[in-house]
Amino acid sequence: MSTLCKNWTQWLMETRFSALTDEMKKQTMDWLDSVGNAIVNMAQINASDVVLDIGTGTGLLAFKALEAIEKLNGSGKVIFSDKFSDCLDACKGFLENNPTNIKYEFLNASCEDLQLSNNSIDKALMRSVLVHIVDKQPAIDEIYRVLKPGGFFCAFEPIIRSNTRYWELLDPKYISSYYEFKNAEDNIMSNQNDSLCNFDDLTIKNNLSNAGFSNSSTLLHAIESKYVVTREMVIPWFVSPPSPDRPSMKERFLQYFEEAKVDNYIKEIQNYLEGKEITLKTNSVLIHATK
Numbered sequence: 001m002s003t004l005c006k007n008w009t010q011w012l013m014e015t016r017f018s019a020l021t022d023e024m025k026k027q028t029m030d031w032l033d034s035v036g037n038a039i040v041n042m043a044q045i046n047a048s049d050v051v052l053d054i055g056t057g058t059g060l061l062a063f064k065a066l067e068a069i070e071k072l073n074g075s076g077k078v079i080f081s082d083k084f085s086d087c088l089d090a091c092k093g094f095l096e097n098n099p100t101n102i103k104y105e106f107l108n109a110s111c112e113d114l115q116l117s118n119n120s121i122d123k124a125l126m127r128s129v130l131v132h133i134v135d136k137q138p139a140i141d142e143i144y145r146v147l148k149p150g151g152f153f154c155a156f157e158p159i160i161r162s163n164t165r166y167w168e169l170l171d172p173k174y175i176s177s178y179y180e181f182k183n184a185e186d187n188i189m190s191n192q193n194d195s196l197c198n199f200d201d202l203t204i205k206n207n208l209s210n211a212g213f214s215n216s217s218t219l220l221h222a223i224e225s226k227y228v229v230t231r232e233m234v235i236p237w238f239v240s241p242p243s244p245d246r247p248s249m250k251e252r253f254l255q256y257f258e259e260a261k262v263d264n265y266i267k268e269i270q271n272y273l274e275g276k277e278i279t280l281k282t283n284s285v286l287i288h289a290t291k
């Protein structure tokens with residue numbers, strides 16, 4: 001397991017940006033802001049709504065929901081919920097320095113057991129949380145349980161298994177053991193026990209319908225980004241963990257190969273990609289479901 005990241009707050013505030021230049025970091029922050037706006041707009045928050053942000057992290061969606069209720073001069077409430085208390089502490093710290101008149105609460109609970117009454121929430125919001133839960137059905141069932149009839153579940157989740165793979169960026173002529181690493185990466189990406197890649201828009205659609213949502217849409221959202229690779233970018237691709245408690249790509253490759261072989265692969269990638277422009281495809285799903 002990675003020793004580079006101690007908790008979710010550190011991952012959200014530092015680790016996830018470690019392979020990015022300042023310009024890429026700004027683009028990512030702008031993108032996160034626009035995704036947050038899209039989710040909150042989809043939720044059509046009303047003045048008296050009880051809004052639940054599940055896996056709030058550093059509060060991307062919950063703070064936007066507070067603003068939405070504030071604009072309506074509303075009596076509604078926002079619940080910041082997360083399985084990990086460091087995230088709630090970070091949100092509390094921000095609210096102490098930026099007080100609001102709108103009601104809010106903190107809930108230390110996992111998505112699979114929200115510890116809320118049946119039919120108590122008007123809008124459940126989520127971004128990039130199901131991707132960290134191996135068995136997504138119980139989590140979606142739980143969201144359905146706490147929503148009021150007519151309540152919305154609005155979410156955005158990355159579909160990692162259809163993103164560009166490393167081997168697609170490479171030329172086998174310049175990479176020793178290219179095919180061995182290609183096979184290993186394909187195996188890693190098709191592991192059904194790995195929360196990061198065991199789902200797509202279609203499996204989510206099934207989960208929603210199994211939970212009882214009558215009306216759901218799962219819209220695939222594809223982005224292509226182009227940039228020129230620098231030598232410094234490559235190592236963080238392999239050593240930054242995808243979350244605080246999960247192995248990095250290098251650690252995953254170590255389940256297949258000796259460390260010297262993995263290090264050599266990374267070095268050859270640096271040599272091959274340095275100065276080249278690459279195009280990365282990333283897919284996500286925008287979810288809207290009504291109870």
Ligand SMILES: C[S@@+](CC[C@H](N)C(=O)[O-])C[C@H]1O[C@@H](n2cnc3c(N)ncnc32)[C@H](O)[C@@H]1O
Pocket residue numbers: 008012054055056057058059060061081082083084087109110111112126127128129132133
């Ligand atoms: C990638 S972060 C997303 C944070 C935030 N939603 C955002 O958009 O910035 C994933 C979040 O999910 C939380 N999380 C992970 N597993 C969870 C679970 N089983 N139940 C609730 N929250 C969970 C983590 O603590 C973390 O805050």
